[in-house]
Each structure stands twice: as structure tokens, then as C-alpha cells.
Amino acid sequence: MAKDYAVGIDIGGTNTKFGIVDRKGNILEQGRMRTDAHENAEEFIDELYELLRPMIDKHGGNEVFKGIGMGAPNGNIYTGTIEYAPNLKWKGIIPMAEMVEKKFGLPTRLTNDANAAAMGEMMYGVAKGMKHFITITLGTGVGSGIVIDGKIVVGHDGFAGELGHVIIRHGGRLHKGTGAYGSLEAYASATGVRETAIEFLTAEPDAPSLLRSYTIDELTSETVYNCATQGDAIANKIFEFTGEILGEALANFVMFSSPEAIVLFGGLTKSGDLILKPTVQAMEANLIQVFKNKVKVLFSDLKEADAAILGASALVWETEH
Amino acid sequence: MAKDYAVGIDIGGTNTKFGIVDRKGNILEQGRMRTDAHENAEEFIDELYELLRPMIDKHGGNEVFKGIGMGAPNGNIYTGTIEYAPNLKWKGIIPMAEMVEKKFGLPTRLTNDANAAAMGEMMYGVAKGMKHFITITLGTGVGSGIVIDGKIVVGHDGFAGELGHVIIRHGGRLHKGTGAYGSLEAYASATGVRETAIEFLTAEPDAPSLLRSYTIDELTSETVYNCATQGDAIANKIFEFTGEILGEALANFVMFSSPEAIVLFGGLTKSGDLILKPTVQAMEANLIQVFKNKVKVLFSDLKEADAAILGASALVWETEH
Numbered sequence: 001m002a003k004d005y006a007v008g009i010d011i012g013g014t015n016t017k018f019g020i021v022d023r024k025g026n027i028l029e030q031g032r033m034r035t036d037a038h039e040n041a042e043e044f045i046d047e048l049y050e051l052l053r054p055m056i057d058k059h060g061g062n063e064v065f066k067g068i069g070m071g072a073p074n075g076n077i078y079t080g081t082i083e084y085a086p087n088l089k090w091k092g093i094i095p096m097a098e099m100v101e102k103k104f105g106l107p108t109r110l111t112n113d114a115n116a117a118a119m120g121e122m123m124y125g126v127a128k129g130m131k132h133f134i135t136i137t138l139g140t141g142v143g144s145g146i147v148i149d150g151k152i153v154v155g156h157d158g159f160a161g162e163l164g165h166v167i168i169r170h171g172g173r174l175h176k177g178t179g180a181y182g183s184l185e186a187y188a189s190a191t192g193v194r195e196t197a198i199e200f201l202t203a204e205p206d207a208p209s210l211l212r213s214y215t216i217d218e219l220t221s222e223t224v225y226n227c228a229t230q231g232d233a234i235a236n237k238i239f240e241f242t243g244e245i246l247g248e249a250l251a252n253f254v255m256f257s258s259p260e261a262i263v264l265f266g267g268l269t270k271s272g273d274l275i276l277k278p279t280v281q282a283m284e285a286n287l288i289q290v291f292k293n294k295v296k297v298l299f300s301d302l303k304e305a306d307a308a309i310l311g312a313s314a315l316v317w318e319t320e321h
Numbered sequence: 322m323a324k325d326y327a328v329g330i331d332i333g334g335t336n337t338k339f340g341i342v343d344r345k346g347n348i349l350e351q352g353r354m355r356t357d358a359h360e361n362a363e364e365f366i367d368e369l370y371e372l373l374r375p376m377i378d379k380h381g382g383n384e385v386f387k388g389i390g391m392g393a394p395n396g397n398i399y400t401g402t403i404e405y406a407p408n409l410k411w412k413g414i415i416p417m418a419e420m421v422e423k424k425f426g427l428p429t430r431l432t433n434d435a436n437a438a439a440m441g442e443m444m445y446g447v448a449k450g451m452k453h454f455i456t457i458t459l460g461t462g463v464g465s466g467i468v469i470d471g472k473i474v475v476g477h478d479g480f481a482g483e484l485g486h487v488i489i490r491h492g493g494r495l496h497k498g499t500g501a502y503g504s505l506e507a508y509a510s511a512t513g514v515r516e517t518a519i520e521f522l523t524a525e526p527d528a529p530s531l532l533r534s535y536t537i538d539e540l541t542s543e544t545v546y547n548c549a550t551q552g553d554a555i556a557n558k559i560f561e562f563t564g565e566i567l568g569e570a571l572a573n574f575v576m577f578s579s580p581e582a583i584v585l586f587g588g589l590t591k592s593g594d595l596i597l598k599p600t601v602q603a604m605e606a607n608l609i610q611v612f613k614n615k616v617k618v619l620f621s622d623l624k625e626a627d628a629a630i631l632g633a634s635a636l637v638w639e640t641e642h
Contacts, residue, residue, distance in 0.1 A: 159579050167572065
């Protein structure tokens with residue numbers, strides 16, 4: 001029987017999303033569950049099985065499924081393991097692909113979540129047909145997936161593409177998770193924007209700002225966006241500052257791999273031109289001549305959950321080439 | 322007749338080196354000429370022909386030669402052209418590969434000089450057998466060649482791997498050639514080391530230093546090295562400063578492509594541990610956990626001229642795969 005379906009699973013720190021995907025990239029059915037409700041990976045897989053098995057059976061059972069693709073933080077495509085993921089409760093090295101394969105009886109591949117998203121962009125998104133591009137996820141953290149010659153860059157050990165951790169401001173802001181000073185993620189993530197807001201508001205205590213009417217817990221990248229659209233000077237300055245740093249980092253990435261496009265993705269992109277304009281301006285300002293006015297900076301047009309599920313499922317088809 | 326020879330040509334801003342290379346990477350004969358003595362590319366090729374034609378004929382003529390490989394600043398492997406090279410007198414876009422192919426009657430390929438050096442390292446140097454590595458040339462400028470999955474990264478337009486131009490100190494030292502502030506090349510090149518020396522000596526006019534006995538023209542990376550080996554405090558501080566910046570940049574590169582090794586190359590590497598130790602220390606300090614203590618930082622063991630000629634000649638054999 002033709003194996004025309006795949007399962008895509010995206011494991012995030014809080015939620016796990018999964019779906020049934022056909023060869024054209026249609027998500028026929030999807031579901032979600034809490035990741036962090038499970039203290040160990042076995043229990044996580046038990047719940048996943050309870051939810052996903054009926055979906056697989058409904059669409060024809062294992063015999064019409066080519067396999068399962070998974071994206072996960074610190075997922076390693078070479079080994080199918082999740083290794084020391086700081087955002088997951090499961091410690092050490094988890095042989096996730098092997099465990100899922102055994103439970104479901106379907107061939108299973110696993111990769112880094114950001115790489116899965118890049119794969120989704122390449123097969124079904126704005127990077128369709130591109131051979132050289134970089135996706136940057138601007139979410140709670142900053143993730144990245146790098147595509148060169150039509151292939152995801154995984155590097156010597158499977159962990160390439162940790163662009164959120166490059167140092168962009170020597171001696172700059174402390175990243176509480178990694179202990180690094182001045183890494184991109186400390187600025188260009190939702191968390192970073194919030195920290196910038198607090199910094200700016202406390203640095204200029206007399207400057208009026210709509211942001212001052214929010215409690216410290218309400219100060220998020222969304223509230224900064226809302227205030228910026230109402231013309232708030234500090235809120236606008238926050239986006240300019242964030243874009244300046246992000247754009248400088250993008251210029252460095254361009255001088256590394258000379259991509260056709262950079263695809264931005266995740267919560268911060270909802271701020272549209274507020275983040276895009278200063279980012280592109282700073283990127284262009286920091287590029288040497290040969291790269292100027294060549295590289296497109298695009299927003300992903302896939303829904304966030306979809307890109308992750310699609311990208312993970314794409315791992316299944318990739319083995320056919 | 323078996324085509325067991327290749328020509329390797331390395332075009333530099335000042336000198337051009339060329340040689341006859343066999344399949345095992347033996348340079349059977351080599352020569353050099355001035356690049357900058359020729360106002361246009363036609364005259365340059367005329368002199369090259371006069372010197373190189375007799376060598377080719379001596380080894381059996383065109384029928385035993387597989388082709389010519391060339392490395393040049395701003396060389397583009399896709400088009401075989403040299404495009405707007407700031408260090409060459411020939412302006413605009415020069416169809417160098419085509420011109421040489423016509424003149425010699427041999428298939429000719431051209432690439433970026435730093436990429437040619439990386440190819441030499443991969444085929445005949447310390448990176449032999451490695452599939453993922455980065456070469457960094459610390460010469461008058463800072464060049465780079467990136468290898469991923471055994472292939473040189475050239476990117477969307479052929480210009481990937483300009484790592485000397487990444488911004489590593491926001492708002493830092495002006496690079497007079499590019500106009501950028503704080504790029505790696507402004508610090509980690511021979512020119513950069515010299516500037517650092519001048520900065521340190523003028524910043525602390527009362528600090529004693531052997532470097533003060535040299536005229537400003539004599540202050541080079543070599544004199545700094547000589548003074549450092551004699552225990553001069555400022556000279557040692559110059560290497561620490563340079564290594565700190567270089568190492569931070571290397572960490573960023575590692576988090577991009579996760580290479581097995583970084584191969585350092587060029588004049589500054591003659592300083593040995595003086596540059597290597599602070600570089601490795603800074604690299605490790607700036608890597609996130611998953612990359613720590615994994616990446617080798619090696620000095621090239623090829624002679625500089627040899628690596629460039631060998632790497633250029635390797636372009637010829639590469640077409641056979």
C-alpha cells in the first residue's frame with residue numbers, strides 16, 4: 001500500500017504539537033499536549049501514544065504511514081537523541097527517536113526544533129525553492145536553522161546553528177541561562193525585549209511612557225508593540241535598539257554563508273515593520289559592499305505550529321531522496 | 322594520454338605564485354611574479370604565459386595536463402570572474418578563468434583565494450579527511466574558507482566566507498578599507514596588531530616597553546612577537562588582546578557551523594602559543610556548553626605559498642568527483 005502519510009511532532013519546552021501530514025504538506029489533523037507535565041520521557045511517550053495512535057489508525061494505520069519526524073530542543077539528527085536540553089525536564093541524553101519508533105512501530109527521525117522549522121520553510125514556506133537561506137526564530141529564545149545547498153547544516157556533531165548564542169555585544173547583557181555576556185538571545189528574544197523595556201524605563205525615570213501603566217509582569221513584547229503603535233517614544237526606541245542588534249548579527253551571518261534570504265519567525269515578527277525596518281537597516285549598514293542590497297529579509301508565512309509540524313514531517317520524506 | 326598534472330595559480334595583491342602539481346599534491350616546479358606590475362589583466366596574463374608555458378611544456382604539454390586552477394581575491398567559482406577586488410589594480414569584473422583558458426588552451430577554474438587555501442588544507446594539510454572545518458588566514462588581512470560536509474561553502478552568489486568582515490566589537494576600531502567599525506580584520510590581522518601596538522603605546526606613554534625603540538614603520542607583528550618573547554609586558558598584552566578578540570569570533574563561527582577544527586594560517590601564526598593560547602581560551606569561554614572542549618584549533622603545516630598553489634590546483638581534480 002502507498003505510504004502517503006507522515007506524522008510530524010514538535011516538542012517544545014511547554015507544549016508538544018503533533019499532526020498527520022500528507023505528501024503535499026496538508027496537515028489533515030492535529031493535536032497538542034503538555035510537555036512539562038511529564039517528569040520522564042517514558043510517561044511523555046505514553047500520553048503521546050494515547051493521543052496520536054487513534055489519529056494514525058483513523059487515517060489507515062501504520063501501513064499507509066511512511067514514518068514519524070520529530071523536532072525537539074537539542075535534538076541530534078545523527079543519533080536521534082535529545083541531549084541536555086536546558087528547557088526540558090528530562091535530563092541527560094534521551095534516545096527519543098528510538099523510544100518513539102519502538103512504541104509506534106514506525107521509522108522515526110528526530111532533529112533540532114529550529115532545523116525542523118527551516119525544513120518546513122524550505123518545503124512549504126517562503127523559502128520554497130531556495131537553496132541558501134537562514135531561518136531565525138524570535139520567540140522566548142532565539143533559534144536558527146541554516147540551509148546551504150539545499151541541506152540543513154548540522155555540522156560535525158549535529159549541533160550546528162546555535163545562532164542565538166553568538167556574542168554580539170562584547171561584555172553586554174548577561175544571559176541567565178548560559179552565563180554568557182552579550183549574546184544575541186539576550187536582546188532579540190521576547191525575554192530580551194522585556195529586559196530592554198525595563199532597562200530603558202529605569203534609565204530614564206522621568207521620560208513619560210505608556211509602558212509605565214503596566215505592572216512589571218505585564219511588560220511583554222506584546223505590550224511594547226501596542227505602545228509603539230500608539231506612538232510611544234520609549235516603546236519605539238526599544239524596537240529600534242532590538243533591530244539594530246539583530247541586524248548587525250544578521251550581517252555577520254550573511255558574511256558567513258551568503259544566503260539568498262533570511263526568514264524571520266516567531267512571536268516578535270508580529271511587530272511587523274517596527275522590528276523589520278531597523279533590522280534591515282542595521283544589516284545593510286554592516287555588510288561589506290559585495291553583499292549589500294542582495295539579501296531578502298522575510299517573515300515566515302506559515303503558522304508557527306504548522307511550520308514545526310510540517311518541518312518535522314519533512315524529515316520522513318527526506319529519506320526518499 | 323593520462324592527464325596527471327594540474328597547474329595551481331595563486332593571485333595575491335602583490336605577488337602571484339604558480340606551480341605544476343601532480344595528483345599526489347607534489348609541487349614539481351614553481352615560480353612567482355609581481356601582480357601589481359600590471360595595470361590590466363591582459364598584460365598580467367601575457368607575463369604569466371611567458372613564465373608558465375615553458376613549465377607546462379617541460380612536463381609534457383597540454384595533453385598531460387588536466388587543467389588550471391586559480392585562487393584570487395574576490396574570485397567567484399560560479400562565474401570564474403574576479404569581481405571588484407579592492408586589493409587588485411584591475412577594476413570591475415574580470416573574466417579571468419575564461420581569459421586564461423583561452424590563452425593556455427586548458428580548462429580553467431577560479432575561486433576565492435581563501436577558499437583555495439581551505440581546499441589545500443583539506444586535500445593535503447592538517448584538515449585532511451575532515452568534513453567540517455574552517456580556515457582563517459591571519460595575514461595582512463583576515464581571510465576565511467569554510468568547509469561543510471566536505472564542500473567549500475560558496476553560498477548563493479559565490480561570495481560566502483568573508484569572516485574577516487564580521488563585526489566583533491560594536492562601534493570599535495575603524496577598518497579603513499571597508500569603513501566598518503569593529504570588524505575582525507581590524508584587530509586580528511598583521512595590520513590590526515600593528516594598530517593595537519600603536520594604541521597601547523600611546524595610551525600608556527609612561528609604561529616601559531622594548532617596542533618604544535622601534536620607529537613607527539618598524540612596528541610590525543614580527544617586532545611585537547620579538548619583544549613578547551623577551552618578556553615585554555606591552556607586547557604580551559597585545560597578543561592577549563588580539564587572541565581575546567579572535568577567540569570570541571571563533572566561538573561565534575563554531576556556533577554557526579559546528580566544525581571539527583579551525584585551521585589558522587598566515588603570518589600571525591608564526592607567533593605560536595603567544596597567539597594560540599589566548600585565542601583558545603577566549604573561544605572556549607564564549608562557547609555554550611554543547612560545543613566546549615570539542616573543537617581543535619590548529620596551525621596549518623603547509624608552507625603558505627604551497628597551500629595556495631595546492632589548493633588552486635585541487636580545483637582541477639575536484640571536477641572528477
